[in-house]
Amino acid sequence: MKKNLGAVGVVTPLPVLIIATYDENGVADAMNVAWGGQCGPKHVALNLSPVHKTNDNLKLRKAFTVSFATADDVVESDYFGIVSAKKERDKIGKAQMHVRRAEHVDAPIIEEYPLTLECKMVELATTFLGEERVVGEIVNVVADENILNADGKIDLSKWKPIMFDSAQNYYRVVGDVVGNAFKDGSKLK
Numbered sequence: 605m606k607k608n609l610g611a612v613g614v615v616t617p618l619p620v621l622i623i624a625t626y627d628e629n630g631v632a633d634a635m636n637v638a639w640g641g642q643c644g645p646k647h648v649a650l651n652l653s654p655v656h657k658t659n660d661n662l663k664l665r666k667a668f669t670v671s672f673a674t675a676d677d678v679v680e681s682d683y684f685g686i687v688s689a690k691k692e693r694d695k696i697g698k699a700q701m702h703v704r705r706a707e708h709v710d711a712p713i714i715e716e717y718p719l720t721l722e723c724k725m726v727e728l729a730t731t732f733l734g735e736e737r738v739v740g741e742i743v744n745v746v747a748d749e750n751i752l753n754a755d756g757k758i759d760l761s762k763w764k765p766i767m768f769d770s771a772q773n774y775y776r777v778v779g780d781v782v783g784n785a786f787k788d789g790s791k792l793k
């Protein structure tokens with residue numbers, strides 16, 4: 605028996621992206637974003653309500669980094685989503701995390717996150733909902749060696765990225781391998 609749940613946004617998995625930017629004084633900010641993802645081989649898209657400090661920083665610096673929350677930094681990552689830099693100027697310091705300048709873009713890298721994309725903003729548009737759609741071009745990826753496998757590929761079981769479960773407001777670890785992409789479907793050819 606199926607049940608209608610009404611118009612609820614339950615697309616899953618939603619990521620837990622941590623967007624880091626510099627403000628007008630060079631202070632680093634971080635924000636938690638679930639409504640975003642990869643939208644091309646080298647591009648990411650973010651949907652932002654226009655009220656955040658991050659939006660101001662993006663317009664100023666035209667660059668950002670994307671890190672991915674993990675099971676080891678749930679408290680800090682959630683904090684970045686519930687407090688604005690408009691109220692707490694140094695959110696990253698308050699979370700006892702550390703930043704360094706990205707090598708390829710005018711944005712900070714938060715050292716504690718194991719994987720970070722350096723992005724330059726290539727598009728900023730206002731959507732029909734009045735939100736801001738940001739597209740970034742990935743110009744470099746920085747990874748901790750300890751999340752890579754012997755072939756130098758990113759190993760999710762070492763990385764432990766989390767997803768946002770919007771149905772119940774949980775963070776969940778991204779799970780087990782259950783198949784092979786571009787291969788398993790061949791059984792039905």
Ligand SMILES: Cc1cc2nc3c(=O)[nH]c(=O)nc-3n(C[C@H](O)[C@H](O)[C@H](O)COP(=O)(O)O)c2cc1C
Nearest residue numbers: 635636637638639652653656657658685687688689
């Ligand atoms: C799990 C989670 C997901 C969020 N996703 C988004 C999002 O996709 N877009 C958005 O505009 N705000 C989102 N937020 C809210 C911002 O992260 C929050 O308002 C933050 O304080 C903005 O920080 P800033 O003002 O320092 O930029 C999310 C918050 C949480 C906790």
